[in-house]
Amino acid sequence: MVVTAKSADGKFEKSFETNYHTQASTCRDEKMAYGAQNKASYIRDTSLQPFKSTDETYEFDLPFDTKDGVNTPTVRAVEVTVELNYEVEKPDNKIQIHKITKQVTLDR
Numbered sequence: 001m002v003v004t005a006k007s008a009d010g011k012f013e014k015s016f017e018t019n020y021h022t023q024a025s026t027c028r029d030e031k032m033a034y035g036a037q038n039k040a041s042y043i044r045d046t047s048l049q050p051f052k053s054t055d056e057t058y059e060f061d062l063p064f065d066t067k068d069g070v071n072t073p074t075v076r077a078v079e080v081t082v083e084l085n086y087e088v089e090k091p092d093n094k095i096q097i098h099k100i101t102k103q104v105t106l107d108r
Contacts, residue, residue: 005081012075
């Protein structure tokens with residue numbers, strides 16, 4: 001999953017990437033084994049489960065200007081894009097599953 005925040009004027013851009021996958025071992029030692037042929041039991045599951053919601057929190061530090069001891073944000077609105085991708089064998093080989101874009105502002 002890739003979360004990206006961009007300002008309209010291009011002064012601010014920040015991105016976070018989170019990978020979800022299963023981790024397994026051969027149960028003979030503490031070494032992790034990632035191949036399906038080696039998976040004997042699961043140690044920890046960090047995958048996305050079907051029909052189960054998962055909450056994630058991402059914080060972006062917006063640039064600010066300091067005048068008279070008061071911090072004023074120079075960027076008040078960003079466009080946030082969340083992309084959920086499926087990686088097939090290599091990180092370069094991605095299939096986009098879902099993408100959503102929303103405008104987020106500090107103004108009420």
